Amino acid sequence: MSASNPTVLVIGGAGYIGSHMVRELIEKNYSVVVLDNFSTGHRQLVTGGQLIEGGLGNVDLLRDIFSKYPIDAVMHFAAFSLVGESVQAPLKYYRNNVAETINLIETMIGHGIKRFIFSSTAAVYGEPEKIPIAENHPLNPTNPYGSTKLTVERMLADCDTAHGLKSISLRYFNAAGAHPSGMIGEMHEPESHLIPLVLRAVLSHVPIKIFGSDYPTPDGTCIRDYVHVCDLAQAHLLALQTLLEGGGSQVFNLGNSVGFSVRQVIELARQVTGRAIEAVEHDRRPGDPAVLVADSSKARRILGWSPVYENLEAIIESAWRWHRSQH
Numbered sequence: 001m002s003a004s005n006p007t008v009l010v011i012g013g014a015g016y017i018g019s020h021m022v023r024e025l026i027e028k029n030y031s032v033v034v035l036d037n038f039s040t041g042h043r044q045l046v047t048g049g050q051l052i053e054g055g056l057g058n059v060d061l062l063r064d065i066f067s068k069y070p071i072d073a074v075m076h077f078a079a080f081s082l083v084g085e086s087v088q089a090p091l092k093y094y095r096n097n098v099a100e101t102i103n104l105i106e107t108m109i110g111h112g113i114k115r116f117i118f119s120s121t122a123a124v125y126g127e128p129e130k131i132p133i134a135e136n137h138p139l140n141p142t143n144p145y146g147s148t149k150l151t152v153e154r155m156l157a158d159c160d161t162a163h164g165l166k167s168i169s170l171r172y173f174n175a176a177g178a179h180p181s182g183m184i185g186e187m188h189e190p191e192s193h194l195i196p197l198v199l200r201a202v203l204s205h206v207p208i209k210i211f212g213s214d215y216p217t218p219d220g221t222c223i224r225d226y227v228h229v230c231d232l233a234q235a236h237l238l239a240l241q242t243l244l245e246g247g248g249s250q251v252f253n254l255g256n257s258v259g260f261s262v263r264q265v266i267e268l269a270r271q272v273t274g275r276a277i278e279a280v281e282h283d284r285r286p287g288d289p290a291v292l293v294a295d296s297s298k299a300r301r302i303l304g305w306s307p308v309y310e311n312l313e314a315i316i317e318s319a320w321r322w323h324r325s326q327h
């Protein structure tokens with residue numbers, strides 16, 4: 001490791017979760033290099049660090065970066081993540097999420113860099129057999145997006161055996177919220193996630209569609225485990241420390257371990273915004289499991305992770321501040 005503050009390469013640092021990560025790393029005095037091709041990221045979300053424009057398809061660029069900067073660890077947030085699109089265009093997902101990640105890992109190994117933090121997802125579990133979902137739940141993704149993430153997890157395990165690459169894969173449940181500074185937040189286009197769509201519905205006076213009201217849940221709508229994006233970033237910092245201290249490869253779930261239904265999210269958004277929100281019942285969205293709630297006790301126990309935003313109201317409040325400022 002370099003003598004000065006460790007240097008972290010953040011791939012996808014102009015995206016939603018990556019940009020929050022960059023901010024937290026800078027706050028903690030890490031040196032940060034950001035690589036983003038702006039295919040879904042936004043330049044204005046990068047609030048510090050050395051920003052390089054480019055993608056993982058450009059191996060010469062990767063070699064230059066690893067030669068030029070004293071990178072101690074890599075965090076990889078750059079993936080396509082729309083479940084529906086992944087079903088329509090699987091090869092786009094395998095190319096971007098798997099093949100280009102091979103370029104990255106191969107170049108890292110070639111430069112002797114062996115610490116990697118990977119953004120994985122609850123989608124690796126597929127339809128849950130048991131709630132809450134622990135890390136040892138069977139892995140059975142039901143869409144190409146989940147398959148690409150699981151493929152990379154497996155590739156990382158094999159690269160540990162073969163090359164001593166130490167990795168921590170973090171399986172996010174439903175990332176939500178925005179930075180308390182109000183400077184950065186979620187900016188997906190198109191947007192498909194519930195909380196930003198509910199808040200946009202408030203601002204644009206259009207109804208929010210409830211995708212399915214006949215699920216086997218208390219109010220008939222899907223239940224999810226929402227976790228604040230800054231708490232996700234904190235978990236990455238803990239994972240980074242673990243690897244910098246010589247820790248081994250591991251996998252962790254990241255969620256609050258509390259489930260909220262679509263109707264409960266809309267009701268809380270009504271309370272937070274103080275505005276009426278019209279909701280209309282709609283057909284189910286294909287591929288949505290009824291309930292996804294994390295058992296994240298492993299991250300709490302082993303990483304010492306302790307999410308600050310434990311109630312959904314605070315998560316929605318932070319998102320509301322951001323969306324209002326963007327409107």
Ligand code: UFG
Binds near residue numbers: 210222224292
């Ligand atoms: N929903 C609506 N109306 C909307 C948008 C969403 O009712 O306009 C519902 C969905 O049907 C779902 C819930 O709100 O029941 C949450 O949907 P999101 O799209 O916000 O999030 P998902 O749970 O579908 O997706 C998350 C991650 C994915 C990951 C997936 C794992 O964002 O990256 O969990 O299944 F793949």
